[in-house]
Amino acid sequence: MAANSTLSVAVLSGKGGVGKTNISLNLACALHQAGFKALLVDCDLGLANLDVLLGITPQGNLQNALLGEMSLRDVLYPIAPHGFDVLPAASGVPELSEMKAESRNALLSRLEPLLGDYDYVFMDIGAGISETVQAFAAMAAARIVVITPEPTSLTDSYALIKILSGRHNLRDFLVLVNQAASAGEAKASFEKLAGACRHFLHLEPVFLGHVRQDKKVSEAVCRQEPLLRYSPGCPAARDLQGLAAALQRARLAMADVLSQRNILHVAPD
Ligand SMILES: Nc1ncnc2c1ncn2[C@@H]1O[C@H](COP(=O)(O)OP(=O)(O)OP(=O)(O)O)[C@@H](O)[C@H]1O
Ligand SMILES: [Mg+2]
Incomplete structure (x- = not known):
């Protein structure tokens, strides 16, 4: 392309x-299987763990x-068996988790x-609402906010969306509900978050889909293999394949907006 x-x-x-x-890892896997070329960038600087999940030593x-x-x-580290590439980060380097804007740019x-x-x-x-998290979030052309049905996840993701919309003027968010017991629970969790965003922030997040709670996820982590390789037929893997297709549809639906955005938006210091 x-x-x-x-x-x-x-x-x-x-x-x-x-x-x-x-989710990042398995979406990259699923999109590769669907014929797309994907790169995973570990932006969790200082506490990186993509390399651990993949069992690689860059x-x-x-x-x-x-x-x-x-x-x-x-x-750049090609993960040959899985068909995508990774840009790994370091772990245990605290000063890098709060990078200066100049170095980041x-x-x-x-x-x-x-x-x-x-x-x-x-x-x-990385999790949280640090300056580095905000800066990386604002650089991407699109954003997926991952939530779980727990109330703490809902309040924290609302806080993140509030800060990104208020300080960075970001209005479009795709929401993915992970570790859901059912499609109904996922939709209800999304609606709680969307309702707060609509009411207080006057923005409308888009529901991307959900991934079910599945013990195979933790087993795949322990095996240091992507779930889609470890257990491609399990419920969470099937959800992730569906989500890759949903992301592709969301991309097509947002094509006009996305075509006006750079691959990365580098904000002035
Ligand atoms: N759908 C799921 N079903 C069951 N367990 C899950 C599911 N998704 C994630 N987990 C569990 O949650 C753990 C944390 O997942 P992961 O490391 O991807 O979270 P994270 O958001 O990247 O964490 P951090 O904020 O520390 O970067 C996994 O090791 C796994 O045990
Ligand atoms: Mg992580």
């Missing part, structure tokens, strides 16, 4: 541990590229030429 057809998607949540990394990471020790192309301008090779770029972003 041409460079301008790359879609960058920030995968976000207010609350930690809701499933962002697993020679370099985004921090090496940031410090000029390696080129971004050398940091320098990294991004170097990243942009690389991204044009892909149909989808998933940015797996």
Whole structure:
């Protein structure tokens, strides 16, 4: 596909541990299986764990590229059996989790030429509402907010959407409900969040779909394999395949808006 057809998607949540990394990973897997080229960027700087979920030991990471020790192309890690590429980050480097805007923008301008090779770029972003989280969220052309039915997840994701709409003028959010007991519970959770966004923020999030609570997810994590490889027929894997198709449909529905956006939007400092 041409460079301008790359879609960058920030995968976000207010609350930690809701499933962002697993969802990013398995969406990349599912989209590869559907014939698309995907890149996963570990934007959880300082507490990266995409490499752990994939059982890989990269020679370099985004921090090496940031410090000029390696080129971004050398940091790129092709996951041959799964058919997508990863840009890994480092773990246990606290100062990198609060990167200065200047360094972040320098990294991004170097990243942009690389991204044009892909149909989808998933940015797996850390939890919370830090400046770094906000900046990464604002850079992507599209955003998926991952929630679970727990009330703490709903309040934290609302806080995140509020800050992103208020401070960064972001209005479009795709919502994915993870760890749902049923389709009905997922829809009800979405409606609670959407109702608050509608009432207080005057914006309308879009329901992307849900992934069921499934013990196979945790087993796949322990095996350090994407769920779609470990147990392709389990309920959560089937949901994730459906979500990849839903994302592709959402992309087509938003084509006019997305065509006016850069692969990455680098905000001024
Ligand atoms: N659909 C699911 N069913 C059952 N368990 C799940 C599901 N999704 C995620 N989990 C569990 O939640 C754990 C955390 O998932 P994951 O690491 O993807 O979350 P995260 O949002 O990326 O966390 P962090 O905020 O720390 O980056 C997984 O290791 C798994 O045990
Ligand atoms: Mg994560």
